[in-house]
């Protein structure tokens with residue numbers, strides 16, 4: 001059995017609201033798998049069905065080959081979860097939080113204290129080990145929450161937006177930890193809104209939108225399949241775009257995010273020349289760069305800051 005997670009035709013309804021509509025994917029042993037999607041797409045709900053706190057309305061989730069709905073405890077003992085919102089005892093210290101969590105996983109002394117010490121060091125929490133959690137900054141609370149999910153050396157680590165609110169240096173450190181865990185054989189399933197994070201860490205991603213999986217592949221393969229390899233970004237209103245786009249070429253793929261327009265081409269320099277020519281001499285500032293996973297995300301989800309997004 002090489003798949004650690006198998007999500008098969010899973011649906012979740014809350015009353016009449018369909019939060020997850022028929023999602024299928026598998027996570028191979030030792031992989032780092034990313035579940036991506038706009039706010040409200042159904043990522044957290046899908047994770048909750050995988051770690052057994054929410055029952056699917058239809059379909060089946062197997063983890064380590066075990067049906068989660070039938071035997072949630074057998075699954076839970078072998079996985080670690082960092083929830084989207086930290087669940088910490090605010091009056092306790094990081095050391096106390098780790099120890100309480102370790103006892104829940106049936107760790108006993110002296111192994112428990114040894115593991116707590118290791119994680120305090122691994123996550124750079126030494127200076128705060130005896131400080132009440134309520135006095136820690138958001139970033140240190142997040143580090144502690146991730147450390148807690150590792151207390152029992154899980155075979156499968158589930159991270160729901162692990163790096164939201166972390167500073168860039170700490171994000172890099174955490175990515176290093178995830179890579180090290182993978183090298184030791186841990187399977188990682190994460191959600192993130194940072195496409196650079198998904199591109200760096202994940203060997204496969206699924207993008208979900210309104211409860212449906214709309215693409216499933218390696219980040220590089222998704223980019224190559226969906227968009228041309230080079231992108232230019234220009235500041236431009238929809239009216240301006242309508243005025244000059246005919247001259248740029250209707251076949252050029254465009255994605256709009258507010259007043260930012262992204263154009264995709266095999267040769268960005270040639271496209272820039274066409275844009276300048278279409279504008280009749282005004283040389284608008286632009287950014288040329290390789291196409292990335294964020295472009296694919298925007299192209300396939302069409303995210304907008306509106307109620308129906």
Ligand SMILES: Nc1ncnc2c1ncn2[C@@H]1O[C@H](COP(=O)(O)OP(=O)(O)OP(=O)(O)O)[C@@H](O)[C@H]1O
Nearest residue numbers: 014017019037038039040041042043044045046084
């Ligand atoms: N317990 C619940 N009762 C009713 N609706 C719910 C419940 N939990 C989630 N939902 C709804 O299901 C949908 C998916 O929510 P979910 O938390 O899975 O999204 P998400 O992809 O994790 O979003 P985000 O990126 O904002 O964390 C949302 O419309 C949400 O309001």
Ligand SMILES: [Mg+2]
Nearest residue numbers: 043044045084
């Ligand atoms: Mg969520």
